[in-house]
Amino acid sequence: MKTRSNLERVLEARHFAVTGELGPPPSADPEVIGSKAKFLKGNVDAFNVTDGQTAVVRMASWAAALLGKEEGLEPIVQMTCRDRNRIALQMDVLGIAALGINNMLCLTGDHQKFGNHPTAKGVYDVDSIQLVKMVRDMRDEKKFQSGDDMSVEPCLFIGAAANPFADPFEFRVTRLAKKVAAGADFIQTQIIYNVDKFAEWMKDVREKGLHEKVKILAGVAPIKSMGAARYMKTRVPGMDVPDSVLERLQGVPKEQVSREGIKLCVDIIEQVRQIEGVAGIHLMAIEWEEVVPEIIAAAGLLPRPGVSA
Amino acid sequence: MLAVQVKPEEEVVPLISSKKLFVFECLGCREVHYPVEEAAQFLGNLKEEVTGRATLDYLCNREFARAYIDEYADEIEEAQAVLVFSCGVGAQVISSLLEDKLVYTGCDTLYLHGFQGLTAKEFDCDQCGECYLNYTGGICPVALCSKHILNGPCGGSQDGKCEVDPDMTCAWQDIIDRLARRGQLHLLERLGAPKNWSVEPAS
Ligand code: SF4
Numbered sequence: 001m002k003t004r005s006n007l008e009r010v011l012e013a014r015h016f017a018v019t020g021e022l023g024p025p026p027s028a029d030p031e032v033i034g035s036k037a038k039f040l041k042g043n044v045d046a047f048n049v050t051d052g053q054t055a056v057v058r059m060a061s062w063a064a065a066l067l068g069k070e071e072g073l074e075p076i077v078q079m080t081c082r083d084r085n086r087i088a089l090q091m092d093v094l095g096i097a098a099l100g101i102n103n104m105l106c107l108t109g110d111h112q113k114f115g116n117h118p119t120a121k122g123v124y125d126v127d128s129i130q131l132v133k134m135v136r137d138m139r140d141e142k143k144f145q146s147g148d149d150m151s152v153e154p155c156l157f158i159g160a161a162a163n164p165f166a167d168p169f170e171f172r173v174t175r176l177a178k179k180v181a182a183g184a185d186f187i188q189t190q191i192i193y194n195v196d197k198f199a200e201w202m203k204d205v206r207e208k209g210l211h212e213k214v215k216i217l218a219g220v221a222p223i224k225s226m227g228a229a230r231y232m233k234t235r236v237p238g239m240d241v242p243d244s245v246l247e248r249l250q251g252v253p254k255e256q257v258s259r260e261g262i263k264l265c266v267d268i269i270e271q272v273r274q275i276e277g278v279a280g281i282h283l284m285a286i287e288w289e290e291v292v293p294e295i296i297a298a299a300g301l302l303p304r305p306g307v308s309a
Numbered sequence: 310m311l312a313v314q315v316k317p318e319e320e321v322v323p324l325i326s327s328k329k330l331f332v333f334e335c336l337g338c339r340e341v342h343y344p345v346e347e348a349a350q351f352l353g354n355l356k357e358e359v360t361g362r363a364t365l366d367y368l369c370n371r372e373f374a375r376a377y378i379d380e381y382a383d384e385i386e387e388a389q390a391v392l393v394f395s396c397g398v399g400a401q402v403i404s405s406l407l408e409d410k411l412v413y414t415g416c417d418t419l420y421l422h423g424f425q426g427l428t429a430k431e432f433d434c435d436q437c438g439e440c441y442l443n444y445t446g447g448i449c450p451v452a453l454c455s456k457h458i459l460n461g462p463c464g465g466s467q468d469g470k471c472e473v474d475p476d477m478t479c480a481w482q483d484i485i486d487r488l489a490r491r492g493q494l495h496l497l498e499r500l501g502a503p504k505n506w507s508v509e510p511a512s
């Protein structure tokens with residue numbers, strides 16, 4: 001064990017891991033975290049706290065993570081390179097670890113142009129891969145990026161994202177290998193609706209032996225409405241929503257679409273679970289946290305092993 | 310007008326070693342800054358066979374560069390790699406005109422205060438002082454990628470377009486395509502270290 005992370009413990013014990021996700025509010029309201037956290041508690045091994053997702057200003061991810069931790073959950077703090085240079089990133093890494101948070105997910109970040117402050121200056125001093133390496137060197141070498149030494153290292157279980165559906169497809173596994181070489185301990189993938197394409201990607205991952213070096217959590221998410229499905233299909237960069245998914249949702253009466261979306265999510269969990277090398281799932285029910293208990297139960301993933309209390 | 314300095318030999322020589330070379334040298338910005346002596350010394354120390362050498366002004370002008378490429382077609386054909394001494398724009402122009410050739414730059418382009426003069430506008434160089442073109446197929450990730458990342462593409466690249474704007478090509482897709490044509494895809498495994506954003510400007 002490299003860290004005190006509950007997620008690491010679950011994965012090392014070769015349980016099929018479950019992570020969830022919680023989006024901090026665009027306000028200073030701490031209650032929102034508590035009310036969302038209650039749906040995750042007992043159902044996930046750890047939960048991601050997004051960091052200014054889609055470049056919209058929200059409560060800082062470390063602060064929301066701490067609120068969630070107080071509710072008895074294990075946070076994974078997401079950290080993007082969009083808003084912080086290497087100085088700010090390393091300061092946050094130290095702070096997060098000092099607060100007793102055990103996991104961090106390193107991302108490049110959605111471009112500021114997408115959000116509610118499109119005229120902001122993007123930072124991108126380092127990219128996600130360089131960030132993974134920086135955190136790894138801080139933890140394992142006790143060194144800052146500058147090469148300076150530190151006395152107490154941040155013991156973080158280090159995650160990174162992978163998108164099996166972004167182009168160019170052939171290169172996606174190379175990029176994953178690069179993240180693993182840089183020091184990623186676990187990977188959470190983009191939301192999967194095209195299971196065949198994901199399976200193909202996993203085949204390449206196994207051929208390179210990467211599933212033995214890094215824990216891969218397959219990204220899944222329930223679809224709430226036809227509108228949401230169409231939006232993801234056409235407007236979200238790097239998403240692959242096959243026509244068969246739209247047809248399945250269209251095939252039920254309008255008031256049952258969200259039910260069908262939940263069933264579809266459970267089906268996808270069952271399918272990805274069969275794929276060799278998949279170590280768990282990452283369930284992203286953003287702004288729909290109340291369905292998490294039902295999905296995890298229906299997928300037969302309860303009770304969670306040794307969930308941190 | 311752009312200012313350059315010659316890269317350290319140990320950075321460039323391993324890339325070109327035991328390859329027959331054709332050399333381009335651009336003197337278009339000589340009045341501003343061109344390290345004539347350092348470039349001559351670099352070339353003098355090379356053990357590689359040189360099939361030909363073109364010295365010209367304004368390599369950044371694509372039509373101009375094309376005319377020279379035509380004139381030296383045989384020597385370029387015979388060479389296994391092309392080494393360019395110019396700013397990042399000139400190196401990108403040559404790389405784009407010789408897509409199937411291994412094209413390397415021997416220079417870093419330095420930031421220059423004040424009036425920049427005229428350079429080609431199809432290609433851009435941020436004068437970052439640490440030129441990456443040798444690892445990116447001659448396409449600049451610093452100036453052309455919306456997040457100027459050195460380990461691209463990011464997860465938003467789709468259908469060859471950048472996530473930021475569907476009318477913008479993803480620089481990293483272009484880089485991968487170019488490297489594939491040149492049989493250099495292995496360069497994508499190279500971990501680009503955090504960049505030095507504060508290379509001293511030219512004085
Ligand atoms: S990497 Fe790009 S910005 Fe930097 S010197 Fe080369 S061409 Fe110019």
Ligand code: SF4
Nearest residue numbers: 454463471472479480
């Ligand atoms: S899509 Fe391509 S050009 Fe745009 S930010 Fe990502 S890697 Fe850079």
